[in-house]
Amino acid sequence: xxxxxxxxxxxxxxxxxRRPLVALESTIVSHGLPWPQNIETARAVEQAVRDNGALPxxxxxxxxxxxxxxxxxxxxxxxxxxxxxxxxxxxxxxxLVRGGSAGTTVSATMRLxxxxxxxxxxxxxxxxxxxxxxxxxxxxxxxxxxxTTPVAVVSAGAKSILDIPKTLEVLETxxxxxxxxxSDEFPTFYTRDSGIRAEQRLDTPAEIAAAVALxxxxxxxxxxxxxxxxxxxxxxxxxxxxxxxxxxxxxxETQGIAGKAVTPFLxxxxxxxxxxxxxxxNTALVRNNAALAARIAVELARIDIR
Ligand code: PSU
Ligand code: MN
Numbered sequence: 001x002x003x004x005x006x007x008x009x010x011x012x013x014x015x016x017x018r019r020p021l022v023a024l025e026s027t028i029v030s031h032g033l034p035w036p037q038n039i040e041t042a043r044a045v046e047q048a049v050r051d052n053g054a055l056p057x058x059x060x061x062x063x064x065x066x067x068x069x070x071x072x073x074x075x076x077x078x079x080x081x082x083x084x085x086x087x088x089x090x091x092x093x094x095x096l097v098r099g100g101s102a103g104t105t106v107s108a109t110m111r112l113x114x115x116x117x118x119x120x121x122x123x124x125x126x127x128x129x130x131x132x133x134x135x136x137x138x139x140x141x142x143x144x145x146x147x148t149t150p151v152a153v154v155s156a157g158a159k160s161i162l163d164i165p166k167t168l169e170v171l172e173t174x175x176x177x178x179x180x181x182x183s184d185e186f187p188t189f190y191t192r193d194s195g196i197r198a199e200q201r202l203d204t205p206a207e208i209a210a211a212v213a214l215x216x217x218x219x220x221x222x223x224x225x226x227x228x229x230x231x232x233x234x235x236x237x238x239x240x241x242x243x244x245x246x247x248x249x250x251x252x253e254t255q256g257i258a259g260k261a262v263t264p265f266l267x268x269x270x271x272x273x274x275x276x277x278x279x280x281x282n283t284a285l286v287r288n289n290a291a292l293a294a295r296i297a298v299e300l301a302r303i304d305i306r
Pocket of ligand 1: 026028031032088104105106107124125126127128141159260262263267
Protein backbone atom coordinates (compact mmCIF):
# COMPACT_ATOMS: atom_id res chain seq x y z
CA UNK A 1 0.00 0.00 0.00
CA UNK A 2 2.89 2.35 0.74
CA UNK A 3 3.37 3.25 -2.91
CA UNK A 4 -0.33 4.09 -3.31
CA UNK A 5 -1.15 5.99 -0.13
CA UNK A 6 0.87 8.90 1.22
CA UNK A 7 0.00 8.78 4.90
CA UNK A 8 1.06 11.66 7.18
CA UNK A 9 3.41 10.82 10.04
CA UNK A 10 0.75 11.52 12.64
CA UNK A 11 -1.85 9.29 10.97
CA UNK A 12 0.70 6.55 10.29
CA UNK A 13 1.70 6.49 13.97
CA UNK A 14 -1.95 6.33 15.05
CA UNK A 15 -2.58 3.43 12.66
CA UNK A 16 0.44 1.53 14.03
CA UNK A 17 -0.54 2.14 17.64
CA ARG A 18 -4.22 1.45 16.97
CA ARG A 19 -5.28 4.83 18.28
CA PRO A 20 -8.68 6.28 17.25
CA LEU A 21 -8.80 8.01 13.88
CA VAL A 22 -11.57 9.74 11.92
CA ALA A 23 -11.39 10.06 8.14
CA LEU A 24 -12.64 13.38 6.68
CA GLU A 25 -13.57 14.26 3.11
CA SER A 26 -12.25 17.23 1.15
CA THR A 27 -14.85 18.03 -1.54
CA ILE A 28 -16.55 20.12 1.10
CA VAL A 29 -13.35 22.22 1.08
CA SER A 30 -12.79 22.32 -2.68
CA HIS A 31 -16.44 22.56 -3.83
CA GLY A 32 -18.85 22.56 -0.88
CA LEU A 33 -18.11 25.86 0.85
CA PRO A 34 -16.77 29.25 -0.34
CA TRP A 35 -13.40 30.75 0.63
CA PRO A 36 -12.53 31.46 3.44
CA GLN A 37 -15.27 29.53 5.27
CA ASN A 38 -14.04 26.36 3.59
CA ILE A 39 -10.61 26.42 5.22
CA GLU A 40 -11.95 27.74 8.53
CA THR A 41 -14.45 24.89 8.62
CA ALA A 42 -11.80 22.31 7.71
CA ARG A 43 -9.65 23.48 10.63
CA ALA A 44 -12.58 23.59 13.05
CA VAL A 45 -13.62 20.10 12.01
CA GLU A 46 -10.14 18.68 12.57
CA GLN A 47 -10.09 20.41 15.97
CA ALA A 48 -13.48 18.90 16.88
CA VAL A 49 -12.05 15.43 16.19
CA ARG A 50 -9.04 16.16 18.42
CA ASP A 51 -11.20 17.66 21.19
CA ASN A 52 -13.15 14.42 21.31
CA GLY A 53 -10.18 12.10 21.69
CA ALA A 54 -9.35 11.01 18.13
CA LEU A 55 -7.02 12.15 15.36
CA PRO A 56 -8.25 13.58 12.03
CA UNK A 57 -7.23 12.02 8.71
CA UNK A 58 -8.44 14.36 5.98
CA UNK A 59 -8.17 12.69 2.58
CA UNK A 60 -7.52 14.32 -0.82
CA UNK A 61 -5.61 13.82 -4.07
CA UNK A 62 -2.70 16.25 -4.40
CA UNK A 63 -0.45 16.18 -7.47
CA UNK A 64 -1.31 12.58 -8.26
CA UNK A 65 -0.84 11.26 -4.74
CA UNK A 66 -3.52 9.85 -2.42
CA UNK A 67 -2.93 11.86 0.73
CA UNK A 68 -4.22 10.58 4.09
CA UNK A 69 -3.72 13.36 6.63
CA UNK A 70 -3.13 16.83 5.17
CA UNK A 71 -0.70 19.62 6.04
CA UNK A 72 -1.49 23.36 5.82
CA UNK A 73 -0.17 23.64 2.26
CA UNK A 74 -2.50 20.90 1.05
CA UNK A 75 -5.51 22.54 2.75
CA UNK A 76 -4.63 25.91 1.20
CA UNK A 77 -4.39 24.30 -2.20
CA UNK A 78 -7.79 22.62 -1.91
CA UNK A 79 -9.42 25.74 -0.54
CA UNK A 80 -8.08 28.31 -3.06
CA UNK A 81 -6.92 26.66 -6.27
CA UNK A 82 -9.77 26.69 -8.78
CA UNK A 83 -8.08 24.02 -10.91
CA UNK A 84 -8.54 21.46 -8.13
CA UNK A 85 -11.15 18.91 -9.25
CA UNK A 86 -13.86 16.87 -7.57
CA UNK A 87 -13.13 13.15 -7.46
CA UNK A 88 -15.55 10.36 -6.74
CA UNK A 89 -14.29 6.78 -6.52
CA UNK A 90 -14.40 6.23 -10.26
CA UNK A 91 -12.17 9.23 -10.96
CA UNK A 92 -9.24 8.12 -8.84
CA UNK A 93 -7.24 5.92 -11.20
CA UNK A 94 -7.11 8.31 -14.17
CA UNK A 95 -6.55 11.29 -11.87
CA LEU A 96 -3.50 9.58 -10.35
CA VAL A 97 -2.13 8.79 -13.79
CA ARG A 98 -2.59 12.43 -14.83
CA GLY A 99 -0.91 13.67 -11.66
CA GLY A 100 -3.94 15.84 -10.87
CA SER A 101 -5.40 17.25 -7.66
CA ALA A 102 -8.93 16.92 -6.33
CA GLY A 103 -11.12 17.05 -3.29
CA THR A 104 -12.48 13.59 -2.59
CA THR A 105 -16.25 13.05 -2.30
CA VAL A 106 -17.79 10.71 0.23
CA SER A 107 -17.44 7.93 -2.33
CA ALA A 108 -13.70 8.42 -2.98
CA THR A 109 -12.97 9.15 0.68
CA MET A 110 -14.66 5.91 1.80
CA ARG A 111 -12.58 3.96 -0.74
CA LEU A 112 -9.30 5.45 0.49
CA UNK A 113 -10.26 5.25 4.17
CA UNK A 114 -10.98 1.54 3.71
CA UNK A 115 -7.58 1.03 2.06
CA UNK A 116 -5.86 2.90 4.89
CA UNK A 117 -7.72 0.86 7.53
CA UNK A 118 -9.88 3.66 8.98
CA UNK A 119 -13.42 2.38 9.60
CA UNK A 120 -15.13 5.65 10.51
CA UNK A 121 -15.59 8.83 8.54
CA UNK A 122 -17.35 12.16 9.10
CA UNK A 123 -18.89 14.45 6.50
CA UNK A 124 -21.62 17.11 6.36
CA UNK A 125 -24.16 15.47 4.12
CA UNK A 126 -23.87 12.53 1.77
CA UNK A 127 -24.84 12.68 -1.88
CA UNK A 128 -28.03 10.82 -2.78
CA UNK A 129 -30.87 10.49 -5.26
CA UNK A 130 -31.59 13.89 -6.77
CA UNK A 131 -35.12 15.19 -7.15
CA UNK A 132 -36.32 14.33 -10.65
CA UNK A 133 -33.94 11.34 -10.83
CA UNK A 134 -36.67 9.43 -12.67
CA UNK A 135 -35.82 11.78 -15.58
CA UNK A 136 -32.14 12.63 -15.01
CA UNK A 137 -30.94 9.30 -13.51
CA UNK A 138 -28.83 11.47 -11.14
CA UNK A 139 -27.97 9.18 -8.23
CA UNK A 140 -24.77 9.94 -6.31
CA UNK A 141 -21.93 7.42 -6.39
CA UNK A 142 -21.86 7.93 -2.60
CA UNK A 143 -24.85 5.59 -2.31
CA UNK A 144 -23.23 2.90 -4.44
CA UNK A 145 -20.03 3.17 -2.41
CA UNK A 146 -22.04 2.76 0.80
CA UNK A 147 -23.33 -0.47 -0.72
CA THR A 148 -19.85 -1.86 -1.34
CA THR A 149 -17.27 -0.36 1.02
CA PRO A 150 -17.33 -1.22 4.74
CA VAL A 151 -16.83 2.23 6.28
CA ALA A 152 -19.31 3.92 8.64
CA VAL A 153 -20.20 7.47 7.56
CA VAL A 154 -21.47 10.06 10.05
CA SER A 155 -23.68 12.57 8.24
CA ALA A 156 -26.43 15.02 9.20
CA GLY A 157 -28.78 12.92 7.10
CA ALA A 158 -29.16 14.06 3.52
CA LYS A 159 -29.81 17.56 2.25
CA SER A 160 -33.23 18.33 0.94
CA ILE A 161 -31.69 19.27 -2.42
CA LEU A 162 -32.17 15.49 -2.70
CA ASP A 163 -35.20 13.26 -2.84
CA ILE A 164 -34.90 11.87 0.67
CA PRO A 165 -37.41 9.00 0.46
CA LYS A 166 -35.75 7.74 -2.75
CA THR A 167 -32.30 8.12 -1.17
CA LEU A 168 -33.42 5.95 1.74
CA GLU A 169 -34.91 3.38 -0.66
CA VAL A 170 -31.57 2.99 -2.49
CA LEU A 171 -29.78 2.52 0.83
CA GLU A 172 -32.32 -0.11 1.88
CA THR A 173 -32.01 -1.97 -1.44
CA UNK A 174 -28.25 -2.11 -0.97
CA UNK A 175 -28.40 -3.39 2.63
CA UNK A 176 -26.88 -0.22 4.06
CA UNK A 177 -27.94 0.23 7.70
CA UNK A 178 -29.20 3.70 8.59
CA UNK A 179 -28.72 4.40 12.28
CA UNK A 180 -30.06 7.65 13.74
CA UNK A 181 -28.32 9.09 16.77
CA UNK A 182 -30.65 10.14 19.58
CA SER A 183 -33.52 10.79 17.19
CA ASP A 184 -36.73 9.08 16.08
CA GLU A 185 -36.64 10.75 12.68
CA PHE A 186 -34.18 10.76 9.82
CA PRO A 187 -32.60 14.27 9.78
CA THR A 188 -32.35 16.54 6.73
CA PHE A 189 -29.13 18.47 7.15
CA TYR A 190 -30.31 22.04 7.94
CA THR A 191 -33.31 20.75 9.87
CA ARG A 192 -33.66 17.98 12.42
CA ASP A 193 -36.75 16.25 11.15
CA SER A 194 -37.83 14.88 7.80
CA GLY A 195 -41.11 13.37 8.92
CA ILE A 196 -39.57 10.00 8.02
CA ARG A 197 -39.44 7.66 10.99
CA ALA A 198 -36.10 6.14 11.91
CA GLU A 199 -36.11 2.40 12.34
CA GLN A 200 -32.74 1.98 14.02
CA ARG A 201 -32.17 4.56 16.71
CA LEU A 202 -29.12 4.27 18.98
CA ASP A 203 -28.35 6.70 21.77
CA THR A 204 -24.65 6.39 22.65
CA PRO A 205 -21.32 6.31 20.78
CA ALA A 206 -20.59 2.99 22.51
CA GLU A 207 -23.76 1.42 21.10
CA ILE A 208 -22.97 2.73 17.62
CA ALA A 209 -19.41 1.38 17.83
CA ALA A 210 -20.79 -1.99 18.91
CA ALA A 211 -23.14 -1.96 15.90
CA VAL A 212 -20.27 -1.04 13.55
CA ALA A 213 -18.21 -3.95 14.90
CA LEU A 214 -21.12 -6.41 14.68
CA UNK A 215 -22.00 -5.29 11.14
CA UNK A 216 -18.42 -6.26 10.21
CA UNK A 217 -18.45 -9.54 12.10
CA UNK A 218 -21.67 -10.46 10.31
CA UNK A 219 -19.73 -10.19 7.05
CA UNK A 220 -22.22 -7.65 5.75
CA UNK A 221 -19.73 -6.14 3.31
CA UNK A 222 -21.52 -2.77 3.18
CA UNK A 223 -20.96 0.63 4.73
CA UNK A 224 -23.23 2.21 7.32
CA UNK A 225 -24.90 5.59 7.52
CA UNK A 226 -24.93 7.19 10.96
CA UNK A 227 -27.44 10.04 10.79
CA UNK A 228 -26.71 12.78 13.32
CA UNK A 229 -29.27 15.61 13.52
CA UNK A 230 -27.98 19.20 13.47
CA UNK A 231 -28.06 20.69 17.00
CA UNK A 232 -31.42 22.43 17.55
CA UNK A 233 -29.78 25.81 18.18
CA UNK A 234 -28.02 25.71 14.80
CA UNK A 235 -30.93 24.39 12.74
CA UNK A 236 -32.79 26.53 10.20
CA UNK A 237 -36.52 27.07 9.77
CA UNK A 238 -37.83 24.63 7.12
CA UNK A 239 -39.94 27.40 5.56
CA UNK A 240 -36.80 29.47 4.92
CA UNK A 241 -34.54 26.78 3.56
CA UNK A 242 -37.13 24.83 1.52
CA UNK A 243 -37.91 27.87 -0.64
CA UNK A 244 -34.23 28.58 -1.21
CA UNK A 245 -33.56 24.99 -2.22
CA UNK A 246 -36.51 24.94 -4.63
CA UNK A 247 -35.21 28.15 -6.24
CA UNK A 248 -31.71 26.72 -6.60
CA UNK A 249 -33.04 23.55 -8.26
CA UNK A 250 -35.06 25.64 -10.74
CA UNK A 251 -31.94 27.66 -11.59
CA UNK A 252 -29.93 24.48 -12.17
CA GLU A 253 -32.61 23.20 -14.55
CA THR A 254 -32.83 26.48 -16.45
CA GLN A 255 -29.07 26.59 -16.87
CA GLY A 256 -28.86 22.93 -17.89
CA ILE A 257 -26.43 22.02 -15.10
CA ALA A 258 -25.72 18.26 -15.18
CA GLY A 259 -23.40 15.53 -13.91
CA LYS A 260 -20.90 16.23 -11.16
CA ALA A 261 -21.52 19.99 -11.41
CA VAL A 262 -25.06 19.69 -10.00
CA THR A 263 -24.27 19.38 -6.28
CA PRO A 264 -21.60 22.15 -6.17
CA PHE A 265 -23.94 24.44 -8.17
CA LEU A 266 -26.84 23.90 -5.78
CA UNK A 267 -24.64 24.35 -2.69
CA UNK A 268 -23.25 27.61 -4.07
CA UNK A 269 -26.71 28.97 -4.89
CA UNK A 270 -28.08 28.01 -1.47
CA UNK A 271 -25.15 29.64 0.30
CA UNK A 272 -25.59 32.82 -1.72
CA UNK A 273 -29.38 32.96 -1.30
CA UNK A 274 -29.50 32.35 2.44
CA UNK A 275 -27.27 35.29 3.30
CA UNK A 276 -24.80 33.27 5.31
CA UNK A 277 -27.36 31.43 7.43
CA UNK A 278 -26.96 28.13 5.59
CA UNK A 279 -23.18 28.49 5.81
CA UNK A 280 -23.32 28.89 9.56
CA UNK A 281 -25.60 25.88 9.91
CA ASN A 282 -23.41 23.85 7.55
CA THR A 283 -20.27 24.60 9.56
CA ALA A 284 -21.98 23.76 12.84
CA LEU A 285 -23.32 20.41 11.66
CA VAL A 286 -20.01 19.25 10.18
CA ARG A 287 -18.29 20.00 13.50
CA ASN A 288 -21.07 18.18 15.31
CA ASN A 289 -20.61 15.14 13.03
CA ALA A 290 -16.84 15.17 13.49
CA ALA A 291 -17.28 15.20 17.27
CA LEU A 292 -19.66 12.23 17.20
CA ALA A 293 -17.41 10.29 14.79
CA ALA A 294 -14.46 10.87 17.14
CA ARG A 295 -16.43 9.57 20.12
CA ILE A 296 -17.40 6.48 18.10
CA ALA A 297 -13.76 6.02 17.02
CA VAL A 298 -12.67 6.09 20.66
CA GLU A 299 -15.16 3.29 21.45
CA LEU A 300 -14.12 1.33 18.34
CA ALA A 301 -10.47 1.47 19.44
CA ARG A 302 -11.56 -0.04 22.80
CA ILE A 303 -13.21 -3.00 21.15
CA ASP A 304 -10.21 -3.43 18.92
CA ILE A 305 -11.62 -2.46 15.58
CA ARG A 306 -10.58 1.02 14.64
N1 PSU B 1 -23.58 17.57 0.34
C1 PSU B 1 -23.31 18.66 1.09
N2 PSU B 1 -22.05 19.23 1.02
C2 PSU B 1 -21.07 18.69 0.23
C3 PSU B 1 -21.38 17.52 -0.54
C4 PSU B 1 -22.63 17.00 -0.44
O1 PSU B 1 -24.17 19.12 1.79
O2 PSU B 1 -19.95 19.24 0.19
C5 PSU B 1 -20.31 16.88 -1.37
C6 PSU B 1 -19.78 15.60 -0.69
O3 PSU B 1 -18.38 15.52 -0.92
C7 PSU B 1 -20.50 14.50 -1.44
C8 PSU B 1 -20.57 15.09 -2.83
O4 PSU B 1 -19.83 13.27 -1.41
O5 PSU B 1 -20.87 16.46 -2.62
C9 PSU B 1 -21.64 14.41 -3.66
O6 PSU B 1 -21.56 14.83 -4.98
P1 PSU B 1 -22.49 14.15 -6.10
O7 PSU B 1 -23.89 14.56 -5.73
O8 PSU B 1 -22.01 14.73 -7.39
O9 PSU B 1 -22.28 12.67 -6.02
MN1 MN C 1 -24.76 13.25 -9.53
